[in-house]
Every structure is written in C-alpha cells, then in structure tokens.
Amino acid sequence: MKKEREPVFKIQIKILPVGSVEPEVLDAMLAGLVKIFPWGATSGKETPLPEISYDSQKKQYNADEILGTLKMLRSNPHELIIGVTNADLYVPGLNFVFGEADVNSSVVIISLARLHQEFYGLRPDRRLFLDRAVKEAVHELGHACGLDHCDSPACIMYFSNSIDDTDRKGPGFCRICKEMLGI
Numbered sequence: 001m002k003k004e005r006e007p008v009f010k011i012q013i014k015i016l017p018v019g020s021v022e023p024e025v026l027d028a029m030l031a032g033l034v035k036i037f038p039w040g041a042t043s044g045k046e047t048p049l050p051e052i053s054y055d056s057q058k059k060q061y062n063a064d065e066i067l068g069t070l071k072m073l074r075s076n077p078h079e080l081i082i083g084v085t086n087a088d089l090y091v092p093g094l095n096f097v098f099g100e101a102d103v104n105s106s107v108v109i110i111s112l113a114r115l116h117q118e119f120y121g122l123r124p125d126r127r128l129f130l131d132r133a134v135k136e137a138v139h140e141l142g143h144a145c146g147l148d149h150c151d152s153p154a155c156i157m158y159f160s161n162s163i164d165d166t167d168r169k170g171p172g173f174c175r176i177c178k179e180m181l182g183i
Contacts, residue, residue, distance in 0.1 A: 016044045016046070018070075084109075112129075112133060131171070156173055
C-alpha cells in the first residue's frame, strides 16, 4: 500500500498579545482556531503597542503601523502571526476596523475593543465577546491565507461593517472558501 507523503512544511499559527491581553482570551482564541484550521496554533510573548501607531486626535492606533511591527517578529516563512490587542484600531480612510491583515507578510492584527458589549452601552456578555474574538481572528487569518470577502452572509469571510454583521455570520468558512483554503 502506498503511503501518503507528508507536506514539506506545516503552517503554524502564532497568537501574540500586543499590549496586555487576558490569558483567558488568548486561550479561547487558541481553542477556537484549532477547531477551524487543521494547523497547529501557539501563543507567544507579549509585545508592546508601538508608540508610533497612536493617533492622539483619533485616540486610536493605526493597524497598518502595528502590522509593520508584527512583520519583524515572524520566525519562519510558514508562520501566520495574529496580533491581539485591546486598543481601538483604524486604517486610513476608515473610522475603525475590527482587524486588518497583510497578505504579503502573513501577519494580522485584531482589536478586542469593539467586540465587548460594554463598548455599545450594553451589559457584559463574556461568551458573546469570546465568540466575536474567535470570529475576527478566523476572518483575518482567512485574509492572510489569500481569501477575499465572501458574498455569503453566513460565511466567516463576509465583510463586517458593524458588530451585528459579526454576530450574524457563522464561525466557519462556507464550502467555497474551505475549498479555496484546501481545508
């Protein structure tokens, strides 16, 4: 019987807190990511928020500047780095982003700031917050793997213009996006 060849390399997802992030959040994200992606996932050491990324007028951090810092932390070309921060993020041209990906360097950043119910003046809901964090992580990692936004509102790759969009979409990829990822 012919034995299947092992892949030459294995993609590894590494979660890095950017600034202080609760260990429980990182653990929930790790658990959620390994359910969706067939690759290993680990967490790394906290890295500080780059001061250069802060915009004092907006009182937000520029996601692209943080991505630049994360690029320098990649240890091998088959590593996907996901930065997680409590800071509120924006990119030029948008008031805010839940997350941002740099497809060319396989690094992503997600913000937890607007995933909390309290941000919208509502009562805390820890389960919903952790669910949102995993969804945003999976979505941005999908971008890092080359996926664009999907037209299916249930797919994790559907564009989230608001927290309601994030809540409506499912936790995983649609059939077409799964095929494109090869998972």
